[in-house]
Amino acid sequence: MSNKIHFSKLSVFLLVVSIALITTGVLLGDNMTIFRKAIFICMECVGIA
Amino acid sequence: MLVYNADVKRWFTGGISVSPLKNVCVPGLNCYSCPGAVASCPLGSLQNTIGNGKFPFFVTGFLLLTGTLFGRMVCSFLCPFALVQELLYKIPLPKLKKTQKTLVITRKISILKYLVLAFMCILIPAFLYFKNGISSPLFCKWFCPAGTIFAGWPLTALNEYLRSAAGHIFLWKSAVAVSFILWSVFMYRPFCRFFCPLGAVYSFFNRIAIFGIKVDNEKCSHCNACTNFCKMDVLKINDRECIRCGECIQRCKFGAI
Numbered sequence: 235m236s237n238k239i240h241f242s243k244l245s246v247f248l249l250v251v252s253i254a255l256i257t258t259g260v261l262l263g264d265n266m267t268i269f270r271k272a273i274f275i276c277m278e279c280v281g282i283a
Numbered sequence: 284m285l286v287y288n289a290d291v292k293r294w295f296t297g298g299i300s301v302s303p304l305k306n307v308c309v310p311g312l313n314c315y316s317c318p319g320a321v322a323s324c325p326l327g328s329l330q331n332t333i334g335n336g337k338f339p340f341f342v343t344g345f346l347l348l349t350g351t352l353f354g355r356m357v358c359s360f361l362c363p364f365a366l367v368q369e370l371l372y373k374i375p376l377p378k379l380k381k382t383q384k385t386l387v388i389t390r391k392i393s394i395l396k397y398l399v400l401a402f403m404c405i406l407i408p409a410f411l412y413f414k415n416g417i418s419s420p421l422f423c424k425w426f427c428p429a430g431t432i433f434a435g436w437p438l439t440a441l442n443e444y445l446r447s448a449a450g451h452i453f454l455w456k457s458a459v460a461v462s463f464i465l466w467s468v469f470m471y472r473p474f475c476r477f478f479c480p481l482g483a484v485y486s487f488f489n490r491i492a493i494f495g496i497k498v499d500n501e502k503c504s505h506c507n508a509c510t511n512f513c514k515m516d517v518l519k520i521n522d523r524e525c526i527r528c529g530e531c532i533q534r535c536k537f538g539a540i
Contacts, residue, residue, distance in 0.1 A: 245351050245491045252347035259341025264332060265306040268341070271331045272305035272315040272323045275445070278424035279316045279327060280435040281453035282445060 285362055287313040287320060299438075308342065310349045311362030312481050316434035318441070325349075326404060326427070326481055330420035333408045345399035347483050354492030355485045356527040358475055363431040365475055365526075371467035379470045381516065389516045392477050393524060399426075400480035422480060424452065471514040476524065486523040493522065495527045496520060502539035509534050 259265070287309050302321040315323045325342055332339035349357060358365050372378070379385065403422040411418035422428050435456060436443055439446045466473045475482050489495075498520050507532035510517050517525045522538060532540045 237316045238484075239493055240491075240495075240497055241493060242491055244430065245493050248347055248351040248488075248491070252351060252527075253347070254292065255340050255344025255347060257344075259344055261340070262337075262340060264339065264341035267332055267335055267337065268308070268323050268328045269303075269306045271327070275299055275438065276314070276316040276327065276420075276430075276434070278419050279314050279427065279430040280438055280445060280449075281424070281431060281456035282448050282450070 287317075287322065288316075297514075308345050309361075310353070310357045312364045312429045312479065313362075313422070314430040314434040316430065316438065318434070318437055320371045320433075324423075324429075326429075327420055327423050330408050330418075330422060333405060334412055334420060336412050336416075350485045350488035350492065352493050353485070354489040354495055354521070354527055355482060355525060356495050357485055358472075358479075358482050358493065359528040362475075362481075363433070364479075365472065367432065368463075368467040368472045368474060371464060372471050374468050376468055380393045381514070386516050389476065390518070390524070393516075395477050396479055396483040396528040396539065400483040414457035425456070426459060426478070427436075428456075428460040428474060431456045436460075456536055471483070472526075476515060482526075489521045489523060489525055489527070493529075496529055496532065496540055499539045500506055502537045504537050504539070506536075508536065509540060 299316055299318050300321055304322045305315060305320075307322055309322045310325070312326065313320055313322075313324055315327055325346060329339050329342045329346075332342055353361075399422065403426065404420075407421050408418040435453060439449050439453070463474050476500040509520060512534060513525075513531060514525045515526055519525075520531060521527070
């Protein structure tokens, strides 16, 4: 197999942006929004709501 | 699939996991209401955050990170619903034959997943939030077969209250799930190719993803031996339909992949 790791300027830039977005999301409490939804049965997902 | 749904004991309780890892997302399509799910679905989290009137910084960053690292390789190796479709396709029944005509049709229909992403997952939930002050996850509610199979069916089987509350939406979603189960027997990964919003997101990153396959253009003879047999109807390695499974690597006689 000839799988390789391919870095480009764009991919490095996107990595930096993604980490910045994740950090911003954590600081703004996005994870709590996700967690509060995820620990209860999602009635929409189950098809009941 | 086992890692995503590692809270095994919940499968027997009629409830769901309250793992602290549900603060974060998994890369593939795995409903967070699956009884054993220990982390969150990125699509459900995206719609939920938008439906609460917030810009989804965390989920967007997560999708960007995963896409930049792997592109649609997630579809090959990290998605439970993709695994279900792969296993169903292995059932020894006649398969839809790949011809030039079917290739043209499937390539056109595959645009649908971008419309599902744009409208069901982003624009309509945002519009409904601004109109009504709250919104529900449209894709999860009306369509997602992974949610039905991994969450809806086990929970209604184990939970008497949910079973009594199941109505026409549950029936509709069950019909959608059964359709994809049957379709997957005769056609390779129909949900991934035509409807999956997550595949749509990751497809944007295929050409620049850090990990995965790459074609050496100096060795490539453009014989198309790699794409001729591809079950995803790829026109070129790493195009939007390529799930970077690597099956084409051994097909190339020139060692270009």
